[in-house]
Amino acid sequence: MKLFHESEGITRRQFFKGAGMLTVAAVISGVFAKFGFDVFAASDDYIAKRVAGLYTLDESMAIRKSHENPEIIQIYKDFLSPGKVECVSPKAHHLLHTKYGNDIPGFIAELKNPHLVHEAEPAANEETSTEEPAA
């Protein structure tokens, strides 16, 4: 019985086809990787843009410091520390401050029982009112 087989070895053309395919595969991988890196770079650009948006808005505001906000001055004078601007006043302490972790159950009990609240109100800080900013 006759057996037939292919001739061994490669021609120049065949070599370039083989090498060419490997190169093409490498190039495709490279393009894919490039795409990956571009997406990587672009994917969180929006963070910087939103931050920039806030800073731009800040620059456009007439008042740029918290203690100059007229409504802030008003809430202290009318409500939190009647007649003056005093931070951490008893009322401010009651409404605007909190406790964390294991202190919370006791804190809730204080809040629910107004008598306790008054006793727990810190007596300190009274002489330390923040200077009233020139409005």
Next chain:
Amino acid sequence: MSTVLSDGVIHVSDDCKACDHCTFICPTGAISGVLGQKHHINPQKCINCGQCLINCPFNAIYDLSKVEELKKVLADSQKFVVVQEAPAVRVALGEEFGQAPGTNVKNKMYAALRKLGFDRVYDTEFTADLTIMEEGTELIHRVYGALGVAGFENVGPLPQFTSCCPAWIKYAEDNYPLVLPHISSAKSPQQMWGAVAKTYLAEKLNVNPANIFSVSVMPCTAKKYECERSEFIASGYQDVDLVITTRELAQMIKDAEIDFMGLADEEADRFVGLSTGAATIFGATGGVMEAALRTAYEILSGESLGKVEFDAVRGLDPVREATVEVPVKALGTSLPVSVCIVTGTKHVAEVIEDVLAGRSNYHFIEVMNCPGGCINGGGQPIRRDTY
């Protein structure tokens, strides 16, 4: 206990493709599952930050929503529905209506909220300013305490950490109880606003606080959890009744078929709605620090700041530090105030370890859970930019 407190705000749906991307995003290791296995969130460890939600490639993570409840409340004429919106919302909401990230749409946002039926529209930035007053004063007290000034013996240790981010607070409570005395006792702006709305505002407007329904629009999923924490009842009621996210607000505006970009600009209502640039930058990492420095500098020195920008605290690096020389009139000297800014809860452990070991010489440390600050919060529009 409400379901939000016991089960958490953030859940994985059945659409999970088991790609395992989220386990790396999560700062607390709350997500279990390996590649190929559907993932699951442990609500005990989870701090509700929603970073996994905005980063899930398959949108398989969702946050519990109360939008339906809110729609009912808005339709109820008995309720006096008031709303506050966080700084970060205004530079991202527009994205849902075709605007570029960072576009400021705050005046259209106020208008849209009125159209949706809110009785009064205010702004969280008001209480961001209030936070600066209270938290800044607390910091000054702690610095005086550390310097041995009489009358400030029991004011709490330095450094002081910020307290605006409820994800960070839960992280500290869960993992570092020893650091809690370092955290400012000032409530977050959202909770301050809730407390003054049902007291001060009720008084000013002469409405019964029991009828006030207090809503907040937040860039944040952790705020949904924060508002239901049982200690936030200083007004005698639950201070903030309901939180929706930027995404949910956008959806409500679309559902109501409001032509958002076509709305005429409006302003917030008075008493608790006026804001400043300092409050605006709260939404960016370093913003609370910068706002605090603007106020602390002027109050301590008695001088007016020429340039209000503190470029040293800006940027997007996860951990940044800066020292600002502040002349203190009362002491007759100048104090180098050393500050640190952390964005991304992943990076905070090291800073805390240093503080607990006494290796830290910072005065004030700002911590925001979300990389970049609240503008990248778990409630913000989800972006999938490729170019």
Next chain:
Amino acid sequence: MSNVNGKVLKHGTQTRTMHWIHLLAFIILGLTGIGFYWDIGGIASIFGGEANASLVHRWAGVVFVVGPLLYVLLNFDRFSRFMDSISHFSKDDFAWLKVMGGYLPFIKVDEVPPQDKYNAGQKILGWLIIIGCLLIILTGFPMWLWRHSVPAVFLAFCYNVHFWTAIILILLVAGHFFLAAIHPKSRVEFSSMMLDGYIDAQISAHHNAKWFAELKESP
């Protein structure tokens, strides 16, 4: 040439080994992959649960890459001849495609145009498989190794490309299997790749006339 006796060695031992390895890996990959996509618990449990099925999938993926890669490096000459053959489309190939190789019952053909070692259909299949494998490999490995660090969009993109390429490849391979193992006209090819490597000379002379003309007789 209509009456030749004897046998032709069509695919050498290494080629056949590589083909087997690639096929087995492909079957495992396809099965587990389909199991992931449609969440078929039965498939996952064959491989020991979701997590293990995923591990099997990934390591089968390594075999799926390393098998052919080794083959190409060790048999660069064969690979080159293969690439040369499938990248050369002559008039006869287009003519073959026009009549679809006589495979379709409604296209009547008297004589199918003479073909190289691979007929025009096989050439196209060769290209599709190469491109498909590249895509599935280029997406599969990031899904595994860089799942934590690549952005969400890119990961989702990889999953989509991975899945659709898998579906197309599976359909192609199913068609390939049908023609090479079941269709009465061409199932004789089966043994040349899956078993001893030989095919009847008569058949080669008929199906791959141009190639057969170049073959040498063994001493």
